[in-house]
Every structure is written in C-alpha cells, then in structure tokens.
Amino acid sequence: MKLLLAVFLGLLAAVSSSPVKSLERDFVVYSSDLVKKINSMNTTWKAGPNFAGETAASVLDRLSTPGLSLEKAPKAHLQVTHGRAGAPPAEFDARTQWPHCPSIGRVPSQGRCSAAFAHSAVGAITDRHCITYPGLHWNFSAEDALTCITPTVLNNG
Missing domain, CATH: 1.10.10 (Arc Repressor Mutant, subunit A)
Structure with missing residues (x-):
C-alpha cells in the first residue's frame, strides 16, 4: 500500500x-x-x-473517476463529541487484538478494478462485523457494493 x-x-x-x-x-x-x-x-x-x-x-x-467534481460535493460539518482517550499505545496489531477474525490482515487483490473505495470500505465492514459479533464470520463482498456501477464509471477496470 x-x-x-x-x-x-x-x-x-x-x-x-x-x-x-x-x-x-x-x-x-x-x-x-x-x-x-x-x-x-x-x-x-x-x-x-x-x-x-x-x-x-x-x-x-x-486512478480517477470520470465526472467527479469536488466543488459539487456536499460539505461535511464534523463535530468532535468526545475527548482524547490518552496517548496511543507504543504497539498495536489488530491481528493479535482480534485473532478470531480471519479477515483482519488479509489483503485481497482488486486486480485491475479501480474501485479501491469499495474494496477498502467492504474490508472495513467485514472486520468490524467480525469484531462486533465474535464467532459469526461473514465476508462481505466488494462485488455487491459495485453492482450498481457500470464498467465505464470504473474505467473498464
């Protein structure tokens, strides 16, 4: 990466x-x-x-998305609602923190597909699902997230 x-x-x-x-x-x-x-x-x-x-x-x-315009994107107004939890740990490895989640640490190949946004989002959803529901392993699919997108939008990737 x-x-x-x-x-x-x-x-x-x-x-x-x-x-x-x-x-x-x-x-x-x-x-x-x-x-x-x-x-x-x-x-x-x-x-x-x-x-x-x-x-x-x-x-x-x-690596780009046809027709994407940041000027037209809605502006997010984020507000922090919690304080800092303290200094980050010197070391952290999610694979050892949640060893029951086989999806954590796995880096799937997206091949020539230029939809990294879908692969990364679906990977995060899969990991969070496994952490939240131990023992219930479900691999969400980037293909499901991309069913409404035409190959032209993804530059034929």
Missing part, C-alpha cells in the same frame, strides 16, 4: 510540474528505478512493476 501511495504521489507531483509528454517518457524509468530501490533493501517482500505496458496517462485515467 505504501508503494502504491508513493507511486501515486510521485505521478501526481510529476503531472503538476511537467507536461504529460515528459511524464510518458519518464514513467517506465521511474517505475523501474523505484522497484530496484525497494528490492535493494533486501526485505522478505519483493517489489515488481505495476501497470506494465501502460502509459502514465492510462494509469492516471484509471
């Missing part, structure tokens, strides 16, 4: 500071250099190329 965030922020910075033409040319080199740098750390996880064979423009297109 950190890798995807780093790639996205890198692409965002590149788009805002250079024309798309140079971004197209530098995309493959940047991705390759990032993979090499991560793999040079010699961890148990190995990075690989993401979006192989795609252009930077096609990746950015799939």
Whole structure:
C-alpha cells in the first residue's frame, strides 16, 4: 500500500510540474528505478512493476473517476463529541487484538478494478462485523457494493 501511495504521489507531483509528454517518457524509468530501490533493501517482500505496458496517462485515467467534481460535493460539518482517550499505545496489531477474525490482515487483490473505495470500505465492514459479533464470520463482498456501477464509471477496470 505504501508503494502504491508513493507511486501515486510521485505521478501526481510529476503531472503538476511537467507536461504529460515528459511524464510518458519518464514513467517506465521511474517505475523501474523505484522497484530496484525497494528490492535493494533486501526485505522478505519483493517489489515488481505495476501497470506494465501502460502509459502514465492510462494509469492516471484509471486512478480517477470520470465526472467527479469536488466543488459539487456536499460539505461535511464534523463535530468532535468526545475527548482524547490518552496517548496511543507504543504497539498495536489488530491481528493479535482480534485473532478470531480471519479477515483482519488479509489483503485481497482488486486486480485491475479501480474501485479501491469499495474494496477498502467492504474490508472495513467485514472486520468490524467480525469484531462486533465474535464467532459469526461473514465476508462481505466488494462485488455487491459495485453492482450498481457500470464498467465505464470504473474505467473498464
């Protein structure tokens, strides 16, 4: 997830500071250099190329939602109704806190689907359901959350 965030922020910075033409040319080199740098750390996880064979423009297109306008979005007025519970713990691992929940810690692949919002929301719902109702394991499906969305909205992902 950190890798995807780093790639996205890198692409965002590149788009805002250079024309798309140079971004197209530098995309493959940047991705390759990032993979090499991560793999040079010699961890148990190995990075690989993401979006192989795609252009930077096609990746950015799939990471956006057509017709989305933040100006038209309703503004939320949030109000804090509770105080701070104190300092956060030095360590916290939800997998050990709720070992009876197999969904916690599982990271499903969403493949080429650009609906990360649905996958993350459904994952959180599944985890919270398991925590609230121990022994009642139910895996909610991102597919259910996406039944009303056409492939065009998700950039054919």
